[in-house]
Amino acid sequence: MEVRKVSEAVIRRLPKYYRHLLILQKTGVERISSGKLAQQMRLNASQVRQDFNCFGGFGQQGYGYNVSTLLSEIKNILSLNQPYRAVVVGAGNIGTALANFEGFERDSIAIEALFDIDPALIGSSINGKPVLHTDELETYIKKNGISIGIIAARRSAAQNIADRMQAAGVRGIWNFAPMDLTEVEVPVENLHMTDSLLCLCYKMNQNNLYEE
Amino acid sequence: MEVRKVSEAVIRRLPKYYRHLLILQKTGVERISSGKLAQQMRLNASQVRQDFNCFGGFGQQGYGYNVSTLLSEIKNILSLNQPYRAVVVGAGNIGTALANFEGFERDSIAIEALFDIDPALIGSSINGKPVLHTDELETYIKKNGISIGIIAARRSAAQNIADRMQAAGVRGIWNFAPMDLTEVEVPVENLHMTDSLLCLCYKMNQNNLYEE
DNA sequence: TAGATTGTTAATCGATTAACAATC
DNA sequence: TAGATTGTTAATCGATTAACAATC
Incomplete structure (x- = not known):
């Protein structure tokens, strides 16, 4: 997973994804598409995919994103796996x-x-x-x-x-x-x-x- | 003073100008150029002038900006003249x-x-x-x-x-x-x-x- | 007047959005 | 296989920076 310069705008959205995915997971949602996620978070589907692809592809064509996987990836990106x-x-x-x-x-x-x-x-x-x-x-x-x-x-x-x-x-x-x-x-x-x-x-x- | 769509980025800088100008005024600085202000605030001189010109020109060629005038204009833009x-x-x-x-x-x-x-x-x-x-x-x-x-x-x-x-x-x-x-x-x-x-x-x- | 610096237009850069081939 | 949706490239849009004529 090769990380290049991630723009400040993307960084600021990361906690919002994290928050939203936590809620989705708690609600029992297992998978979500970039379109749905964008709609819920009032973003653009392309933007969501672009954002995630700054860090590597976490999705699967024809399926979307697995909520738990995505959540743990974002948690990882935010470095929340350490105290x-x-x-x-x-x-x-x-x-x-x-x-x-x-x-x-x-x-x-x-x-x-x-x-x-x-x-x-x-x-x-x-x-x-x-x-x-x-x-x-x-x-x-x-x-x-x-x-x-x-x-x-x-x-x-x-x-x-x-x-x-x-x-x-x-x-x-x-x-x-x-x-x-x-x-x-x-x-x-x-x-x-x-x-x-x-x-x-x-x-x-x-x-x-x-x-x- | 005709106000058009002011971008979120500009809006977010307004309180920073306000804060900085308050300090300049308190320090007794009477006038400042966009270049100096930009340097102090780590912005770009063009950006500073562009920002102010969203709201009308508060400066004077060859002189710069009068700190008190500029401060009161920004205070006004932020609508801080009302309780x-x-x-x-x-x-x-x-x-x-x-x-x-x-x-x-x-x-x-x-x-x-x-x-x-x-x-x-x-x-x-x-x-x-x-x-x-x-x-x-x-x-x-x-x-x-x-x-x-x-x-x-x-x-x-x-x-x-x-x-x-x-x-x-x-x-x-x-x-x-x-x-x-x-x-x-x-x-x-x-x-x-x-x-x-x-x-x-x-x-x-x-x-x-x-x-x- | 000469020098400085603005206001403003033009150029550049970057971020967002659209499009679509790849593929699950 | 057909449908859905990603990953990714290309197009668009907007914000930042540069340039410079206007002018104090």
Whole structure:
């Protein structure tokens, strides 16, 4: 299975396929054609086939795709067959919400600890996860084989945290701080909540009909 | 200022311009060229000019763009010159984080109440915002002129909530539930946190160099 | 005026969609 | 075998980038 440059657009669709296939499997659907899948997900059948063929052909002419096979292939493409250990820096609203959220566990992504500089928080725990002083970040990452660093701190601290996470050896950074990190070699996924909300404000005031 | 179909890609860049210009203004920068702005934001100068020209020309040949003017134009494009009242359905992790988050207020977006069906939560308040029973959703939206509905409930409830929000008159929906809403006429912005995390997992396992 | 930089048209690049031969 | 549907190539569409005349 030879993987070439996969476009960002394709990558962003992968979790959607994954989600949808999980539902299909749970519903007991055994096979699905690109046409049906496209219809359900509001995509184009050609696009679905093109997407899958970025990673090799998982289908069978005249039959379609076996849901379980496809699901496990996509799970594999997303590298969800290995566990991930994560830490969150910033035990504020977002950090707390993430620590309380159980949904990542299905994908074997476990938040193991939080870090903050607020003395009132240090030593406490959130959903059973310890809140430690940010000074201990590097040591903890190294000692516990943490591969994902989550930045849920204020903007002004984000770059420094990213640098330190990277130096300590994380393999990826999930950034909630509303800024673009620079000089980071590991992959960064930004999740800027406010940006999304502002896009909504924009769209709310366009008189375009939102009905493709 | 004649506005034609603005592409999704352009729309998604608008909040980033807004954010960056806010910083420039705060730093006391008075004017900026498309070239400089592009460099700072890691975009292309032509792209920057094209983007702005979707909405009319805000610049001046030989000078560039006045930061304050440009900022206020973009603020205007994003329709941030009006206040928005919002409610959140689902007073779980995400709902609580949103209610506690003060960052939206700068943009005059105020979360006024939360809704849930858990009797243990109803009657309480989060960051001064009441948690009400979801049965009261429609009444509240109508009575208080709520324009944004935020869905932070579980997947299985999301479509129903969306339908009810829309019927009650919200002008836009911000959806955190991991599913695609259907039959909604008002604009919907999806924010699927898990999708973003899964994209990170994908990228963490590609041996591409992430260094454009 | 000369230099800088926009607004805008044209060229390029990439992603989506269509078409169809291969084949289960 | 006939029908269905993939994998894949070709066509189309749209977004990004380049180029440059207009003009401050």
